Amino acid sequence: MTTTVTGTTRQLVTAIPGPKSQAMHERRKLSVSAGLTNGFPVYIDHAEGSILVDIDGNRLLDLGSGIAVVSVGHNNSAVVKAVQQQVADFTHTCFMVTPYEEYIEVCEELNRLTPGTHAKTTALFNSGAEAVENAVKIARLATGRPAIVVVDHAYHGRTNLTMALTAKNMPYKDRFGPFAPEVYRVATSYPFRDGLSGPEAAAAAIREIESSVGAHNVAAILIEPIQGEGGFIVPAEGFLPALSAWTTANGALFIADEIQTGFCRTGEWFACDHEGVIPDIVTTAKGLAAGMPLAGVTGRAEVMNAVHEGGLGGTYGGNPVAAAAALATIATMRELDLIGRAREIEAKVLPVLRALQQRFDIIGDVRGRGAMLAFELVMPGTTTANAAAAKAIVSYCNAQGVVALSAGTYGNVIRLLPALTITDAQLDDGLSVLTDALASLA
């Protein structure tokens, strides 16, 4: 509708949600499957940077970035320009029919940026789940083995195979089965809850794999280097390197699902970089293309190229418009040093969250890296999950015009995923609303 300049500050002109959003939501109920819900049913008209403008004219502060997608900010001018240019050039040919350079350029970038300097090749897809499915296909073919090992609290998507890989039943899996076979789940490293060192947690996981699955059956260990939907769980130091070393020693592959953690989010290009872990295969999506649907599977050339001709593909994968958006997104990340900015966000926000933990006894743990930060809510003095508090905090923030997200197997984690281009003033504003939300519960 409107295209006025949005301004950079949060500003409410109606109650939230406003009357137009409420009316739209009634209309939605008649036409959209009830299986889809909206965390925060305000309807968006346009956006800029970290501000969303709804159809009632409210300016909302976005601390979720569409779930870690628009890391370069909404309507980033370089991305908008690249998309407009590509739409004018051509929108689709199908890469499997008549190819184009943009697809190759994205693969080159992914091969360059993902951990390790070994020879790599890449295939592009439309969604994170599709990338994970293909990573599993490739790993099974390349190793000739069936078993995929995943961990507790994992989230890998909502297609049939990725539901099997995902840990949490409600809402993702309940009554949607039967699920794909040859998926085995072991305990992860969850320092707040298991009290184990990284090597101890890895030894326990490996014991379980060797006794329950058998090393020679394992095609791959698939793991998020920092768990996203599972609650921003940062494994203890040494956990990921130990699992990675075990796969190498046992002829299996290490697949890092960097769909949420990738592309500067954690203060490195990829979360594996923090511990020098070099995966055999990396899956990417979310932050890669600033909201255009694009996902990648990047891996060792000998693994990726083991697939027979025609074995990988899809009608839309690596669509030229999405590819152009990815190239502009990556260029923007370099130009604005968004790795550095993610580290600045961590340096600014983590101490504030730690101070809140001192002040409010419902905060049991504060954790995260870069601009992927969270706190876990508990019943005071225990580790018992307090999902009601998380729900109340999200509601409070929403009513104040702040998009805040929860996460976690127990629904008791508040996670912050701001655009990496968020200003300090916007961060301060968001943190003050979060503080008020916590105070309102005390």
Ligand SMILES: *Cc1c(COP(=O)(O)O)cnc(C)c1O
């Ligand atoms: C979001 C996500 C997925 C699934 O991506 P979709 O694009 O929603 O299919 C897979 N893995 C991780 C770690 C994710 O965060």
